[in-house]
Amino acid sequence: MLKGIIVKNISDIYTVKVNQDLYDCKARGKFRQSGLTPLVGDAVEIDPENHYILNILERKNELVRPSISNVDVALIITSVKKPDLSTYLLDKQISSITLAKIEPVICFTKLDLLSKNEIKDLKKIMKYYQQIGYHVYTNLKVKKLLKYLKKKTVVLTGQTGAGKSSFLNQIDKTLNLRTGEISEALGRGRHTTRHTEFFLVQDILIADTPGFSALDLNQYSKEKIRDSFIEFQKYPCEFKNCMHLKEHDCEVKKQVEKGNILKSRYEDYCNFVK
Numbered sequence: 001m002l003k004g005i006i007v008k009n010i011s012d013i014y015t016v017k018v019n020q021d022l023y024d025c026k027a028r029g030k031f032r033q034s035g036l037t038p039l040v041g042d043a044v045e046i047d048p049e050n051h052y053i054l055n056i057l058e059r060k061n062e063l064v065r066p067s068i069s070n071v072d073v074a075l076i077i078t079s080v081k082k083p084d085l086s087t088y089l090l091d092k093q094i095s096s097i098t099l100a101k102i103e104p105v106i107c108f109t110k111l112d113l114l115s116k117n118e119i120k121d122l123k124k125i126m127k128y129y130q131q132i133g134y135h136v137y138t139n140l141k142v143k144k145l146l147k148y149l150k151k152k153t154v155v156l157t158g159q160t161g162a163g164k165s166s167f168l169n170q171i172d173k174t175l176n177l178r179t180g181e182i183s184e185a186l187g188r189g190r191h192t193t194r195h196t197e198f199f200l201v202q203d204i205l206i207a208d209t210p211g212f213s214a215l216d217l218n219q220y221s222k223e224k225i226r227d228s229f230i231e232f233q234k235y236p237c238e239f240k241n242c243m244h245l246k247e248h249d250c251e252v253k254k255q256v257e258k259g260n261i262l263k264s265r266y267e268d269y270c271n272f273v274k
């Protein structure tokens with residue numbers, strides 16, 4: 001019996017890294033029976049002779065989309081053009097990552113495709129997310145970002161075509177991961193990256209993942225979703241358990257009017273709890 005970490009999964013083959021060695025393993029039938037599926041990121045015990053996963057050790061956390069476990073940070077790759085910036089998708093990812101007890105970090109891509117005026121608007125949005133407590137970067141200045149991610153286990157998340165694999169190619173020139181033209185990726189409704197895999201870049205363990213087109217928060221209660229909008233907590237309402245929807249004297253709604261809470265954030269929140 002050996003102990004290792006699942007670093008890659010393609011259909012029913014799980015690649016397990018034990019020190020510097022890789023073992024391609026299958027999961028035992030008992031996992032299927034118990035409804036437990038191994039995830040990339042899982043610490044596992046394997047039978048190195050028969051190439052079977054024997055046991056999955058307790059997870060620190062797990063994310064459904066992309067499906068992965070035991071990460072410190074989810075780096076949300078958000079393109080500002082092609083596909084256009086969607087704060088709706090960004091906010092949904094922030095909430096789902098936060099609720100999975102993982103730290104969301106934001107990285108905007110494709111700023112080179114914006115006009116000067118569009119850059120100005122983007123800067124305001126970036127500043128807002130920073131002010132409410134998130135680390136925000138762009139792929140134009142990766143040094144600072146890499147410094148922040150040092151020694152962490154990271155998963156890349158984001159829409160198909162956002163630039164996840166391109167980001168990895170940028171920070172490690174030896175990787176040569178396949179990337180896709182946006183027209184090709186969206187036109188055929190296909191994802192360029194088809195599986196989840198960890199890479200060691202400097203001292204960061206970082207996973208590329210397939211992009212997604214849909215994400216839902218259905219597994220979480222309205223209260224949980226409300227609490228994942230961290231800036232709302234800065235403005236206590238008269239009514240303690242206020243959902244900031246139809247209630248009168250709602251401080252959060254007042255702050256949206258005043259411009260202290262980004263309108264798109266509040267609208268996304270209303271959408272999520274609906």
Ligand SMILES: Nc1nc2c(ncn2[C@@H]2O[C@H](COP(=O)(O)OP(=O)(O)OP(=O)(O)O)[C@@H](O)[C@H]2O)c(=O)[nH]1
Binds near residue numbers: 113
């Ligand atoms: N102009 C510009 N293009 C970029 C940038 N980053 C990525 N791209 C392009 O965007 C397209 C999609 O990039 P990918 O890295 O394949 O996107 P992905 O997020 O890995 O997509 P999936 O694997 O389908 O989830 C490619 O044509 C890249 O060359 C950027 O900063 N600027």
Ligand SMILES: [Mg+2]
Binds near residue numbers: 166179209
């Ligand atoms: Mg990709």
Ligand SMILES: [Zn+2]
Binds near residue numbers: 242243249
């Ligand atoms: Zn309220």
